[in-house]
Amino acid sequence: MKPTVHDIARSAGVSLATVDRVLNGRPGVRSVTREKVEQAIVALGYVRDLAAANLAKGRTYSFCFVLPANDNSFMIRLREEVEDAIRRSAPERARIEIVEVPAFDAAALVTALDAIRDQGADGVALVAVDAPEVRAAVERLTQAGIAVVTLVSDLGASSRDHYAGIDNSAAGRTAANLMGRFLSKVDGRVAILAGSMLVRDHRERLEGFLSVLGEEFPRVAILPVIEARDDPALVETMVREALRRHPDIAGIYSLGAGNRGLIRVLKEKGTASRPVVIAHELTASTREALQGDLIDAVLNQDPGHEVRSAIRVLKAKADGLPVLAAQERIRIDIFLKDNLP
Amino acid sequence: MKPTVHDIARSAGVSLATVDRVLNGRPGVRSVTREKVEQAIVALGYVRDLAAANLAKGRTYSFCFVLPANDNSFMIRLREEVEDAIRRSAPERARIEIVEVPAFDAAALVTALDAIRDQGADGVALVAVDAPEVRAAVERLTQAGIAVVTLVSDLGASSRDHYAGIDNSAAGRTAANLMGRFLSKVDGRVAILAGSMLVRDHRERLEGFLSVLGEEFPRVAILPVIEARDDPALVETMVREALRRHPDIAGIYSLGAGNRGLIRVLKEKGTASRPVVIAHELTASTREALQGDLIDAVLNQDPGHEVRSAIRVLKAKADGLPVLAAQERIRIDIFLKDNLP
DNA sequence: CTGAAAGCGCTTACAG
DNA sequence: CTGAAAGCGCTTACAG
Numbered sequence A, B: 001m002k003p004t005v006h007d008i009a010r011s012a013g014v015s016l017a018t019v020d021r022v023l024n025g026r027p028g029v030r031s032v033t034r035e036k037v038e039q040a041i042v043a044l045g046y047v048r049d050l051a052a053a054n055l056a057k058g059r060t061y062s063f064c065f066v067l068p069a070n071d072n073s074f075m076i077r078l079r080e081e082v083e084d085a086i087r088r089s090a091p092e093r094a095r096i097e098i099v100e101v102p103a104f105d106a107a108a109l110v111t112a113l114d115a116i117r118d119q120g121a122d123g124v125a126l127v128a129v130d131a132p133e134v135r136a137a138v139e140r141l142t143q144a145g146i147a148v149v150t151l152v153s154d155l156g157a158s159s160r161d162h163y164a165g166i167d168n169s170a171a172g173r174t175a176a177n178l179m180g181r182f183l184s185k186v187d188g189r190v191a192i193l194a195g196s197m198l199v200r201d202h203r204e205r206l207e208g209f210l211s212v213l214g215e216e217f218p219r220v221a222i223l224p225v226i227e228a229r230d231d232p233a234l235v236e237t238m239v240r241e242a243l244r245r246h247p248d249i250a251g252i253y254s255l256g257a258g259n260r261g262l263i264r265v266l267k268e269k270g271t272a273s274r275p276v277v278i279a280h281e282l283t284a285s286t287r288e289a290l291q292g293d294l295i296d297a298v299l300n301q302d303p304g305h306e307v308r309s310a311i312r313v314l315k316a317k318a319d320g321l322p323v324l325a326a327q328e329r330i331r332i333d334i335f336l337k338d339n340l341p
Numbered sequence C, D: 001c002t003g004a005a006a007g008c009g010c011t012t013a014c015a016g
Helices: A005-012 A016-023 A031-044 A050-057 A073-092 A106-119 A132-143 A168-182 A200-216 A232-245 A259-269 A284-291 A303-319 B005-012 B016-023 B031-044 B050-057 B073-092 B106-119 B132-143 B168-182 B200-216 B232-245 B259-269 B284-291 B303-319
Strands: A061-068 A094-101 A123-126 A147-151 A162-164 A189-194 A249-254 A276-280 A297-300 A333-335 B061-068 B094-101 B123-126 B147-151 B162-164 B189-194 B249-254 B276-280 B297-300 B333-335
Touching: A005 A016, A005 A031, A016 A031, A050 B050, A061 A073, A061 A106, A061 A303, A073 A094, A073 A303, A094 A106, A094 A303, A106 A123, A106 A132, A123 A303, A132 A147, A147 A303, A162 A303, A168 A200, A168 A249, A168 A276, A168 A297, A168 B168, A189 A200, A189 A232, A232 A249, A232 A259, A249 A259, A259 A276, A259 A284, A276 A284, A284 A297, B005 B016, B005 B031, B016 B031, B061 B073, B061 B106, B061 B303, B073 B094, B073 B303, B094 B106, B094 B303, B106 B123, B106 B132, B123 B303, B132 B147, B147 B303, B162 B303, B168 B200, B168 B249, B168 B276, B168 B297, B189 B200, B189 B232, B232 B249, B232 B259, B249 B259, B259 B276, B259 B284, B276 B284, B284 B297
Parallel strands: A061 A094, A061 A123, A123 A147, A147 A162, A189 A249, A249 A276, A276 A297, B061 B094, B061 B123, B123 B147, B147 B162, B189 B249, B249 B276, B276 B297
Antiparallel strands: A297 A333, B297 B333
């Protein structure tokens, strides 16, 4: 039988309360007593039953997800995944709330984070806007003992406990590698479509893409980055304009959201004469475009995994437990039309 | 406050024991009583605390992993992941055992499965050899109320509860798509390297590869499949021989294991004059080959995810709980040298 | 600094 | 068919 606190108490000749004090590193135990208990613990090979502990504590976790009120498909999915988690969280003694803030708005994000700190919570997950004032607000949260996980987009050099998202620089490099190999002519021109350089994920993808393309496919020319705020309508206009001005565009790397707009333009061009296209995030529209041969590859991050991972990490932090790095690494999915889930 | 069994008992005017009987669908409750309780349950919006239930039951899960005694890197990793899980399983009231059986040996697998059924267990995970007698043994397990999960390689049309592995047909199709696009000449010759046609995963990869290559890259010629039993030494000999007989091989798809042998041959040829190579499973050697430009892409399944997923599913089945399909889908990782983890 | 007792939410003999 | 009581492994006031 697995040893319990009773076994330790008996073996060390102390009471349950004392065992508990030692187990939880609480003060008020003479060091001789503490040592006796510690010896019993290793001698018996005791490992504590966390479920029982949490039950006794009546512990219920309280987490908050701060999400941008962005209406692109990816953010909508992300919100749905959090809502699903909320539905499942009832039996797991966790209370999860969603707070929406305007997209790409550091000030609003800071206000929301400070409000959470004032209310109190065990942990916060946020899609970070990469700005000094956000860094400072996160610092205030961690100072207050609240665990912080960045979601989807990270915050550079901050005190957040964990980042639940993909390596965006690797994603950019991967996109460049595929783009270079998929281009039929070695010396085409490539257009890059981004949302905003205010968020770190877009900046990192861009950087990664440019570096690999520059090193390994030096004859490919790159047009100035098109910044379309992840807005389908704006994307559509700007891509149309770019293709008009540069009819020889051989490839498009869409590293942000709003791909619906891009796909409308591609559809007009037709499968045969469209450029090579690599986009991010598998949504209803990119999936359809992949199947309809309008897009060549989609790099994806799984919002369900990100949300579940963020919650697992917040729980582990709240319990003071280590996180299983391998389990929490969010992978870059590469989808061709052949491996769509 | 979340309602508990006490609240239901009070609200329905019955005892805890009766509430428990209704909750767990146990017999011996008059239907009037049962209905009173059921009404209270919905009225209060009760949801049971599984952790507390398991604690009270003193439930401890007993699972068994049946793994092939294969010494390729992938199987070694898989075993290590199970061992890690065993280490972590102590606090989670689960007892997990590993049983080793000779690789590609249906009879030995059947013997092992029947032994487990006789001993008793809550669930079994096995790397299936796709044979009728294995199917029958699995049937006997599920008949005995033991949950069965196939791991890495599935068992066609069987009564297994779940498959924790990738879609191998999609993996083969994806490999073909990449191969077709990566080949510099549209009309090269491609060699295929497999382990054994006795395991379903290899057969499915082959099928998927051939179908996409045939449809989308019809001018690519395919050489007869080389079957090398996942054995590095054998792989080395056979690949060397193939390259000697067909010096014009432009691509190699290695859909099984034993890639160390393949990589030795590639190293001799040198980065510049080697064929396009797509392989499976990220191991120390394929990783190094990817970084050293000896391999172009590696399709991977994450053994850690597969093992953890198998355990989650076995637990859910043992508890009679639904599995979260989205969470348990094992993805095909595509690694280029740019997105290595 | 230490311990006896009650309790977390559920289940399980046992008695009636 | 139904209920009172004890217990799962841990924690928490409270008393000393």
